[in-house]
Amino acid sequence: MADWKVIEGGITAPKGFKSSGITAGLKPSNAPDLALIWSETEAIASGVFTTSEVRAACVDYCRQRLQDKASARAILCNAGQANAATGEQGWQDALDSASALAKELNIDANSILLASTGVIGQRIKMDAMLNAIPQLVSELSEDGGEATAKAIVTTDLVTKSIALETMIDGRPVRIGGIAKGSGMIHPNMATMLGFITCDGLVSTQLWQQMLKRAADKSFNQITVDGDTSTNDSLIALANGQSRTPAITSLDENGQKLEAMLTEVCQYLAKAIARDGEGATCLIEVEVTGASTEASARQIAKTIVGSSLVKSAIFGRDPNWGRIAAAAGRAGVPFKQEDLMIKLGDFLLMEKGQPLNFDRTSASNYLKQAAAGEYLKNDTVLISVSVGDGSSSGKAWGCDLSYDYVKINAEYTT
Amino acid sequence: MADWKVIEGGITAPKGFKSSGITAGLKPSNAPDLALIWSETEAIASGVFTTSEVRAACVDYCRQRLQDKASARAILCNAGQANAATGEQGWQDALDSASALAKELNIDANSILLASTGVIGQRIKMDAMLNAIPQLVSELSEDGGEATAKAIVTTDLVTKSIALETMIDGRPVRIGGIAKGSGMIHPNMATMLGFITCDGLVSTQLWQQMLKRAADKSFNQITVDGDTSTNDSLIALANGQSRTPAITSLDENGQKLEAMLTEVCQYLAKAIARDGEGATCLIEVEVTGASTEASARQIAKTIVGSSLVKSAIFGRDPNWGRIAAAAGRAGVPFKQEDLMIKLGDFLLMEKGQPLNFDRTSASNYLKQAAAGEYLKNDTVLISVSVGDGSSSGKAWGCDLSYDYVKINAEYTT
Structure with a gap:
């Protein structure tokens, strides 16, 4: 179309x-x-x-x-x-x-x-x-x-x-x-x-x-x-x-x-969103596998609005736990064992459990480093699947930086 | 009791x-x-x-x-x-x-x-x-x-x-x-x-x-x-x-x-709340004049959760506009002409309109300076009235500081 x-x-x-x-x-x-x-x-x-x-x-x-x-x-x-x-x-x-x-x-x-x-x-x-x-x-x-x-x-x-x-x-x-x-x-x-x-x-x-x-x-x-x-x-x-x-x-x-x-x-x-205060990148979240478009959008918006996800991305930290926690509190029912999370092409969580990201293994260390490297792009894609529903939705935001606090703390009425 | x-x-x-x-x-x-x-x-x-x-x-x-x-x-x-x-x-x-x-x-x-x-x-x-x-x-x-x-x-x-x-x-x-x-x-x-x-x-x-x-x-x-x-x-x-x-x-x-x-x-x-990450003070919001306790609590929690209110208080800025905007988006109907906002004992807004806080007048300058000074307390009280209902509710949070971003950006999975 x-x-x-x-x-x-x-x-x-x-x-x-x-x-x-x-x-x-x-x-x-x-x-x-x-x-x-x-x-x-x-x-x-x-x-x-x-x-x-x-x-x-x-x-x-x-x-x-x-x-x-x-x-x-x-x-x-x-x-x-x-x-x-x-x-x-x-x-x-x-x-x-x-x-x-x-x-x-x-x-x-x-x-x-x-x-x-x-x-x-x-x-x-x-x-x-x-x-x-x-x-x-x-x-x-x-x-x-x-x-x-x-x-x-x-x-x-x-x-x-x-x-x-x-x-x-x-x-x-x-x-x-x-x-x-x-x-x-x-x-x-x-x-x-x-x-x-x-x-x-x-x-x-x-x-x-x-x-x-x-x-x-x-x-x-x-x-x-x-x-x-x-x-x-x-x-x-x-x-x-x-x-x-x-x-x-x-x-x-x-x-x-x-x-x-x-x-x-x-x-x-x-x-x-890209012009957000203090932003260093645009974050796009796509949620798939939901039962309705509205619920997919709701989860996507909750993730992209999470201060924790935003500050993790500012810190270039591929933190699946914050993404999972934000998805979980979006107010949309799903089975946690269905949860899949990707950062760009990097699979971070599958079937509700984190993939082994333990840095004691050399290959995992490299994988995490590569995912961290991915976060240096000026557009960051987070993909989340919550089940086998046919609906999807997107949301956009930006990272949370020192400059956000600086700009907003120093503004005077 | x-x-x-x-x-x-x-x-x-x-x-x-x-x-x-x-x-x-x-x-x-x-x-x-x-x-x-x-x-x-x-x-x-x-x-x-x-x-x-x-x-x-x-x-x-x-x-x-x-x-x-x-x-x-x-x-x-x-x-x-x-x-x-x-x-x-x-x-x-x-x-x-x-x-x-x-x-x-x-x-x-x-x-x-x-x-x-x-x-x-x-x-x-x-x-x-x-x-x-x-x-x-x-x-x-x-x-x-x-x-x-x-x-x-x-x-x-x-x-x-x-x-x-x-x-x-x-x-x-x-x-x-x-x-x-x-x-x-x-x-x-x-x-x-x-x-x-x-x-x-x-x-x-x-x-x-x-x-x-x-x-x-x-x-x-x-x-x-x-x-x-x-x-x-x-x-x-x-x-x-x-x-x-x-x-x-x-x-x-x-x-x-x-x-x-x-x-x-x-x-x-x-x-x-006082032990919140990077917090320099406890913020208590009390909402009165609501029609139900639940709606009063909802407004109070929206205000205390606003990143803008939180960063204003970190910056010691008596910013009534951010408090009014947060109250307005809480999802609870009220008439904006009924809105009253106080910071400690300082009346900032009455009947939906800001009191004159223009710093070109010496007395107003002193009033604003005093309200900013109040924000240096380790507990900050925000009082909001939204009408003549008989219900009230409270919520608590903390300010949003550089340290919040620092702590959360530098945390590694």
């Missing part, structure tokens, strides 16, 4: 989308901090948001908008202030932002979605933002993808952007995506944001289902330290400008579109 | 109990590694065990024994090898250990309970253990509490032991307890074990209920890094040697006994 190709352009690669990213003066650093994604025509819009009880105004705003009508023309995103824990005034700021942009774009305010990232407890610098909106709109461009990707980051070390193209009934359909997030480097500025554009034509309900499933297999399967933000948002627009037939079911075309959407989300999610 | 007093003697303070702890040669370090707790008469026995799918033989053994009959005469505990992930042979070793001890004590093997702590994947050194059993039995003593507490530890920096006494119908009733565990210092040797003795007379079912509730308010509310062991066990014996009236319901005497049992468990649990 992977019959797509990678193309240039990121978020503006799909037809009928323009975007921009500028410095509005919201961040003290004077780095780009205001982004706009715009569709020529009203696009089907879906969103997946933080489940936290402590939420930013933009999250409540988008939920309400998408409940009223599942379409949109534009997404406005600011970086610098999270507009979370800002009460009634924060809600009013969200409404005012949307109104100002709607006026400038000459569209309905309820066709605008919002996202914020930055310091919790701080209102958006409204004067600066309102002043910048005309420039933001005037700079909308079909080549704006990279500028937009840069304007949504906070403490990220790199921007995260991708575009894929597949053929549906002989015509190209494209999906573009950008994301920000670097785990919880600065936890008050730690939001995970993802924005997806697609020029395919897809029914509202199906697009929402596809996005939810793709998020469950990507953004919801990454963990840097288990903490969840007040602002996490994933928003996907599909504007139908590819002029391909409408996709309304999971037929061949529907499956193709969902597979490509999932790939975009997984690419972005892995990029976030 | 707290009308008990602290007494000497630990696990052997209650009447009719003896214990011992010796060096059997199971640990490479030649430190004490074999412990025995013995009751003169058959005692009511209850247990709470790890919920992990990857379990040590001793855990399955005890579960089966306690299901067959809820009483016991002795608990045998070895340190050095966990006897987990050891398959059929590990199970046989458990049976052989119980048989050998039963013969030496001249009692039924099914009156013996077992616990192990040490390296996962290693069998108990059976020759050394069997050779040591006669000495272990011969050293049983009413003054054995401290020796026993020492013989159950692995990487703990301190032993954990307590005894309390209360009066029931004019006669003393005592509960003693010991525990081991220091979070996951060496995760393959990271078991949490707790053993409780009581000379009160209590019905089987009530004793089990009391122990479960006490564990939920103590051992189940501590977290060092979220990882759970293959060997975690809490076993409580009540032998009735106090000659006080039988307690069969939660009447005044029943409540008194449960309160004292809970206090013993909380004392031991807090001692484990």
Whole structure:
């Protein structure tokens, strides 16, 4: 099914989308901090948001908008202030932002979605933002993808952007995506944001289902330290400008579109995990042999989220015991005698018992040294099988280093 | 209800109990590694065990024994090898250990309970253990509490032991307890074990209920890094040697006994949290205003388990945002505008909004400095209110320091 190709352009690669990213003066650093994604025509819009009880105004705003009508023309995103824990005034700021942009774009305010990232407890610098909106709109461009990707980051070390193209009934359909997030480097500025554009034509309900499933297999399967933000948002627009037939079911075309959407989300999610604070490598855990995909994902996420597994990998220690213990406490029943654990190609545990890794034998010493050597790769694969079920699942994270503690201990409110 | 007093003697303070702890040669370090707790008469026995799918033989053994009959005469505990992930042979070793001890004590093997702590994947050194059993039995003593507490530890920096006494119908009733565990210092040797003795007379079912509730308010509310062991066990014996009236319901005497049992468990649990790897302080989180005790405990445990909260406290940073974010993702619904957060006596957040902590104002600067200073205490209290519910709950943990990463990264299988 992977019959797509990678193309240039990121978020503006799909037809009928323009975007921009500028410095509005919201961040003290004077780095780009205001982004706009715009569709020529009203696009089907879906969103997946933080489940936290402590939420930013933009999250409540988008939920309400998408409940009223599942379409949109534009997404406005600011970086610098999270507009979370800002009460009634924060809600009013969200409404005012949307109104100002709607006026400038000459569209309905309820066709605008919002996202914020930055310091919790701080209102958006409204004067600066309102002043910048005309420039933001005037700079909308079909080549704006990279500028937009840069304007949504906070403490990220790199921007995260991708575009894929597949053929549906002989015509190209494209999906573009950008994301920000670097785990919880600065936890008050730690939001995970993802924005997806697609020029395919897809029914509202199906697009929402596809996005939810793709998020469950990507953004919801990454963990840097288990903490969840007040602002996490994933928003996907599909504007139908590819002029391909409408996709309304999971037929061949529907499956193709969902597979490509999932790939975009997984690419972005892995990029976030690799950019985790203090990370020296990306960890991918694949669990097979489970009875359901959800339980496989649950075990994979528990392993990749274990501080012990993470610090062992930072220390380049092929420690099967920590992986087995994490699998065991994931809340998914399995028989311990079925447990198999591999690190890359190195079999560490089989049928619930460790292979002999005793370093008193020369061949075992060499085997352990080779497994330790494997851990020096910048991507580490852990494979776990828990039985003879047919379901599998993956999760991604990063190692736990001194720098994680340093960054988080020295951050000041 | 707290009308008990602290007494000497630990696990052997209650009447009719003896214990011992010796060096059997199971640990490479030649430190004490074999412990025995013995009751003169058959005692009511209850247990709470790890919920992990990857379990040590001793855990399955005890579960089966306690299901067959809820009483016991002795608990045998070895340190050095966990006897987990050891398959059929590990199970046989458990049976052989119980048989050998039963013969030496001249009692039924099914009156013996077992616990192990040490390296996962290693069998108990059976020759050394069997050779040591006669000495272990011969050293049983009413003054054995401290020796026993020492013989159950692995990487703990301190032993954990307590005894309390209360009066029931004019006669003393005592509960003693010991525990081991220091979070996951060496995760393959990271078991949490707790053993409780009581000379009160209590019905089987009530004793089990009391122990479960006490564990939920103590051992189940501590977290060092979220990882759970293959060997975690809490076993409580009540032998009735106090000659006080039988307690069969939660009447005044029943409540008194449960309160004292809970206090013993909380004392031991807090001692484990404070002994967490690399810890520089004990963190206590109290959540009030919840609708149920379970939801209050859930929020408290999520906060105390947050890597971000833990590293902020290590850095002496009064970071309300991390505490609010952790509360929000605990999976318990509340209104964010009801959220109140205090650090010691310092109010950080009220009605869902942060108090002005802006350091540009001199008085605020001083307030923040004072809150940072408070964090230098060796016990840090975080109080959170989530509404006007009548239920509350507590959880305990420790800060996350460089030493946690160092210890865990440099540990080698």
